Amino acid sequence: MEPTRAEALQQENDRLRRAVEELSILNDLATAIGASRDLDKVMQTIIQRSQSAVGAEQGVITLVDGQADDPLTTLVRAAGSGGHAPLRPDQSLLGWMHLYKRPLLLNDPQNDPRFQGAAWDASIRSVLGAPLLVRSELQGILLVYNKKDGAGFTESDQRLLSILAAQSAQIVENARLFEEEKALLRVQEELRLAYEMQTSLLPEAPPFVPGYDLAGASQPARTVGGDYFDFIPAGPDRLALCVGDVMGKGLPAALLMANVQATLRGQTLPNISAGACLEQSNTLLYKSIRRGSFVTLFYAVLDTATHRLMWANAGHNRPFLLRAEEPAVVLEGGDLVLGARPDVSYEEHTLDLASGDLLVTYSDGITEAMNAHREDFGEKRLAALLEKHRSLPAETLVERVLEAVAEHAGDEPQHDDVTLLVLRRL
């Protein structure tokens, strides 16, 4: 039977009313989200509006990582509402959505043949879901649970949720991208801070010491390692100098370095021996730093009146000594790194410096600088370079070595800081 004119008008009226309702819900959603780029807020708003639009008790958005090999195992984030923790969608539902990418209506989920293996929460009576698609990729799933009137979700609810999901997908994606960008900026900011902190700890210029020529330089790597060098006054006619490498990179390394510097400066007391200073510093550091953190350090005290150098080495690269016309020799001897174990003793060595003697202390960033052929700069190359340029002023010698290391590395990215300290008795 043909619908009467009145019935047809009624149907048309219903359709228009629904369309107006849908438009008003979408308008509400757009207004509520406004300019918010906070991912959690955006997701909560979408969930709340979806719940009230279809009359559901609870709602959940689950984001999946579309770039991962197996998106189902990488549940990135879930936000929900309904009084208790968000109900995590079952893996089989995620799998279904990933496969079919279309709305899903389950008014008897426990007995649905498609989800027989699914472990539904006992409180779930009905489920309505829609995919969040951006450029046909599944970014997440919008799910609402339990129709309030108990009758189950309708086709019309499904249509509405699909429209909401379609409108929400790009908004969620934008918020997610914004969040990623913020995270990236945070990392860059942290690196900048670490760089600033590290460089601010290093001496700007060596102190003026009569009868000696001193120079030191440190170039942080792109990722900011933990090289450290310092000149510390140790009473009349005495100066402590050290080169170290703290474990790790970035801000944690910079913080550890600050701790090491404060400790060493505190322990560099007048007339203290190098070995005793390291022993006490180790005890203090072992107590204060995180287990597993450690520092390698060459530490020496120069007496400018007697020209005697007293040194101890906590697991750091062995320095080179160049005397008169002789080849470079390695200062053998060293003990355990600082901060790894309690109660470590550090052997004290002494060295009487003659006029022209040159002491070169460095970090492993120099000897382990790699070129494109995976060859490291190495101790031999460093020794030869030092022998060739032994008569250059300390500052120029430091520059020469850094240039040679940079030349060796070429365009290969270097992962370690490069540090050099030169002491020459004039």
Added chain:
Amino acid sequence: MPVNVTEQHGVTVIQVKGKFLGSLEGDDFKQTIDDLKAQGKTHVVVDLGETDFMDSTAIGVLISSLTSMRKAGGDVRLANLKKRIRSVFLMTKLLGGVFEDYESVEAAANSFETHPPAPATEED
């Protein structure tokens, strides 16, 4: 899976292949140590035979693992160190003073029989 765990010669063997970077493999490694400790498996050999490179953070991870296992009455012993890695452990005096290393997993495993771990000190 870069951190591989097996049972051999009556001990637990952890192997890290390729580059052992503290920032990447560290968390996995620490988790493995915590799990083993919870299961009472405290005799651990770390097989570095297929480890090409270790950064300082990875060495730190080994130190904290050693401390953790010694506290539990066990130990972490090293096997198959390549020359380059061994030289770093020698320079830092972590070999001898802190860690013991062996030429093979079997030798490291047997060492738990010939000289069992000493009780941990208070300060650990």
